[in-house]
Amino acid sequence: MEDQVNRLVSKTWGKTTLASLVASKLNDIHNERAPGCAHTPVAAFVPLDGYHLSRAQLSAMPDPSTAHARRGAAYTFDASAFLQLVKTLREPLAPETKVHYAPSFDHAMKDPVHGDIPIHPTTRVVIFEGNYLSLNKGDWKEAAAIMNELWFVEVDFAMARRRLVARHLKAGIAKDGSEAGRRADHNDLVNGREIVDDRLEVQEVVTSTEDVTWRAEAQMWE
Template identity: 60%
Template sequence: MDEQIDHLVQKTWDKFQDVPRSQRYLIAVSGIPGSGKTTLAAMVSKRLNDLHAKASPGTHNSSPLAAFVPMDGYHLSRAQLDAMPDPVSAHARRGAAFTFDGESFLALVKKLREPICPETGTLFAPSFDHAIKDPVADDIAIAPSIRLLIFEGNYLSLNKSPWKDAAEMMDELWFVEVPFEVARNRLIYRHVKAGIAGDEADAGKRADENDLVNGKEIIEGRLEVHELIKSKEDESVEIPILRIADPVDPTWS
């Protein structure tokens, strides 16, 4: 996996060298639930910061350059789901595209696309608190010095507004591919461990009736992307192996 992550990191680092100081470089990582996109985005962000620190040791430029922003914070709150016409269905389908605040995400991307100047202030994105099962507003700070943003989320390459509008403002779109059966196994493990489901049967039902239904929409409505990344099963359910798809044959597996 390290070799493949290094490829993405080095490619991004090289492209970033040509970005004017007044601009940011934005990458959106998407994939179906259980694909490994969170792992990928977090690792790329960390390694970009490591590269930056090595390039400017002992200077103020060694402060973080990259930030990882997950889309979990853009979940609608439980109170917002309660206010929907069919709250029972809304809660059952939490994680579907209509249960996210895509417009607020688009507004953040538009702000990040504005030129960085001396007056530019810190921007904020929401996070998600799994203990209370709700988003936390303004919990992820994006200082003016953060000029590499790695977003990750299910719908970041979805050909449907407002996700499509945000995708068109990205410098690159990456998509993590995974077989549905592999994703299902990971989701069952995750749902049981997080207490979302009481046992594997309940977790499998949730995966089949919600997560993988969303996954079908994500795949069928996917925009063209710059990188296709294959997520492979390994001995760990939590840390999938990620491999870059062959650029000549994007269906490589």
């Protein structure tokens, strides 16, 4: 099973897909080896999207127009709240330890949903996923310092741009390819340059490619 995980890591093309599948497979392995403990997850997947500042918070900023246009930049996330969750999860487990909850993101409403992702006391591996987890700045750096490992999904900027344009069109963020391209060039790829240039040292680098063969293998896990 571990070999399957390694093969999938080398073939996957997106950090969200990679993180969610690794967490899912860890839980599958646990359930296979300890059938009496089924439905007690040992791995949790927590995307950083839930730490987006809300649209109301962006509107309250000194330059709300720029804040909304630059949504997705590091300063438009609640880094301090994320750091607090990481610190909380590092506290020793005790009989009275309760379920912790992380926020998710509602793409239809375009805002975070607080307390939506449970992290159970049985959880032993928490996989965070997001753009700024290895950023060498402020609260991001402090949070990274208390994690066990940092993995970085590396992608060619031209390929990233193609994916971003398609994603913005599919999500309805842009009305046409031209608008989607401008958003990618003036926001997403600007953020990407900061992420690459100010990256902390990481334990693993996964190269993201357009390898369609991983899809069939991923379906075997479902």
